[in-house]
Amino acid sequence: METYPQAATLDQDSLSMEAKAHDPRGRPRPDAAIDKRAARQAFDRAAATYDGVAVLQREMASRLLERLDYVRLTPKIILDLGAGTGLAVDALQRRYRQGRVLALDFAFEMLRLARRRGSLLRRPTCLCADAEALPLATGSVDFVFSNATLQWCNDLDRTFAELRRALAPGGLLMFTTFGPDTLRELRGAWAQADGHGHVSPFLDMHDVGDALVRAGFEGPVLDAEYLTLTYADLGGLMDDLRGLGATNATRERPRGLTGKARWHAMRSAYEVHRTEGRLPATYEVVYGHAWAPMQRVVADGVVTLPVSAIGRRSQG
Ligand SMILES: C[S@@+](CC[C@H](N)C(=O)[O-])C[C@H]1O[C@@H](n2cnc3c(N)ncnc32)[C@H](O)[C@@H]1O
Numbered sequence: 001m002e003t004y005p006q007a008a009t010l011d012q013d014s015l016s017m018e019a020k021a022h023d024p025r026g027r028p029r030p031d032a033a034i035d036k037r038a039a040r041q042a043f044d045r046a047a048a049t050y051d052g053v054a055v056l057q058r059e060m061a062s063r064l065l066e067r068l069d070y071v072r073l074t075p076k077i078i079l080d081l082g083a084g085t086g087l088a089v090d091a092l093q094r095r096y097r098q099g100r101v102l103a104l105d106f107a108f109e110m111l112r113l114a115r116r117r118g119s120l121l122r123r124p125t126c127l128c129a130d131a132e133a134l135p136l137a138t139g140s141v142d143f144v145f146s147n148a149t150l151q152w153c154n155d156l157d158r159t160f161a162e163l164r165r166a167l168a169p170g171g172l173l174m175f176t177t178f179g180p181d182t183l184r185e186l187r188g189a190w191a192q193a194d195g196h197g198h199v200s201p202f203l204d205m206h207d208v209g210d211a212l213v214r215a216g217f218e219g220p221v222l223d224a225e226y227l228t229l230t231y232a233d234l235g236g237l238m239d240d241l242r243g244l245g246a247t248n249a250t251r252e253r254p255r256g257l258t259g260k261a262r263w264h265a266m267r268s269a270y271e272v273h274r275t276e277g278r279l280p281a282t283y284e285v286v287y288g289h290a291w292a293p294m295q296r297v298v299a300d301g302v303v304t305l306p307v308s309a310i311g312r313r314s315q316g
Contacts, residue, residue, distance in 0.1 A: 033154045034200065036106070036130070039245075043084075043107035046245030050085050050110070053243035056229060060176045060285055061088045061147040067287070068095060073172060075099045075142035080124070081131050081163070081175075082149025086114030089124045092145060102141070106130050107245070132159050136166040146175040151202055160215035167292035173217065178202045179224050179284035185273045186237070186281065193265035198248050205286045217290035224286045230278035234267055237281050 065088065076099055078092055083103035092101050103114040103124040111126040118124055129135045131146075132153055144163050153159040163173055183199045190198035205222045212220040231237045241247065273280055 034152055036154075038247075039152055040106050042247045043105075043245035044109040046243060047085060047107065047109035047113055049243035050245065051087070051113075053240045054084075054087065055240075056227060056283060057084075057148045057244070058087060059227065061091075063285075064088075064145070064147055064174060064176050064287065065091050065095070067174065067289070071172065071174075071289075073143060075171075077102065077141045077143075079104060079136070079141045079144045079166065081144055081146035082152070083114050083124070083126075084110045084149075086117035086124060088145060088147055089114060089117035093118055093122060093124075096143075099143075100125065102127055102136075104129055104131065104134070132162060134162045134166050138165050139168045141166045142168055142171050144171070144173045144175075146173075146177075148176055148178070150175055150177040150208075151200065156203065156208065156211040157214055160211050160217065164215045164217060164292055169292055169294045171292040172289060173212075173292070174289040175287075177208065177286050177288070179286045180204055181226070181282060181284035184282055185270055185279075189266045189269035192269040194262045200248060202284070205288070208286060208288060212288070212290045216293060218293050220288065220290035222286060222288045224284055227283045227285055229281045229283070231281065232278065234270055234279060237279065 073096070075096055078096060078099045079102045080086070080088055080092065081104055083089065083105050084107075086103050089101050089103060093099070101118070101124040103111060103117075104127040105111050105114065106129060108128050111128055115123055115126045127135060131149065132155060144167060150156065150159065160173075167173065180202045182202050187199040190196055205224050209220050209222045229237075229240075231240075270279060
């Protein structure tokens with residue numbers, strides 16, 4: 001895998017499509033929203049192949065985990081949101097020996113594999129649920145880790161509000177997701193071939209940051225980098241996306257079989273990107289973290305604080 005600097009060239013077609021894909025609060029317009037049933041089915045089907053093709057997701061998880069080296073944290077309850085097959089479970093358990101990992105995913109077949117992670121005495125607790133409606137008590141989680149999942153949520157405000165509710169005061173949310181330049185070559189090639197994007201829309205990191213602030217998170221930090229996978233041919237990319245379960249599940253996705261002529265047109269349009277014999281697939285990877293506030297307003301302006309947050313007044 002190669003890492004490209006931020007200043008990679010921008011594809012104007014995909015940018016203008018993105019601008020129209022979300023409303024000002026970051027919600028996709030109804031047609032561009034994810035059809036959750038279709039997405040869940042695609043992830044269920046992909047469970048068996050996922051680990052074999054998740055090269056990028058593994059790299060993202062490892063880069064996100066590395067960032068934890070700089071954070072002092074002793075979480076008891078760790079939520080792996082959109083845990084998939086549980087790629088990060090072992091690393092999280094090794095890092096936080098006193099912590100218990102909750103692996104949450106809406107695809108049951110993914111969780112079937114996730115529940116085998118860890119050791120016999122220390123398996124993750126698996127929860128089959130939607131990230132946008134968490135079956136978790138308020139303030140019950142100390143740390144939320146989420147790799148390559150938030151882009152599948154339709155309402156980021158709602159998702160972040162749920163995460164903030166589930167986090168204990170002072171709890172940490174740390175995630176990766178994808179920015180608008182992700183798969184720009186594929187999006188552009190399809191747009192030329194048949195006028196459709198065929199690739200789910202992704203939010204700009206500034207909008208993700210705004211959504212964190214609206215949900216009441218503190219100290220949000222976001223940054224992005226470009227990672228590029230290269231393929232001998234387009235079939236390799238399409239096989240990988242299918243193997244990951246990352247198919248186009250927007251409500252506006254074209255239904256039925258794609259005609260040979262359109263495939264051919266798309267392939268030719270993609271070929272213009274071939275460099276040194278390989279076809280690139282660009283991913284704009286967004287990293288973010290933010291904290292749940294130490295104080296929580298319960299009702300009528302009453303504020304609660306954990307005892308640990310009450311400092312001693314200095315003398316003199
Ligand atoms: C690309 S995979 C990432 C899996 C894992 N985090 C990793 O790093 O390998 C995205 C995962 O998010 C799950 N997912 C997508 N939307 C979800 C939702 N609304 N609620 C819960 N899980 C969701 C999918 O089933 C899939 O397992």
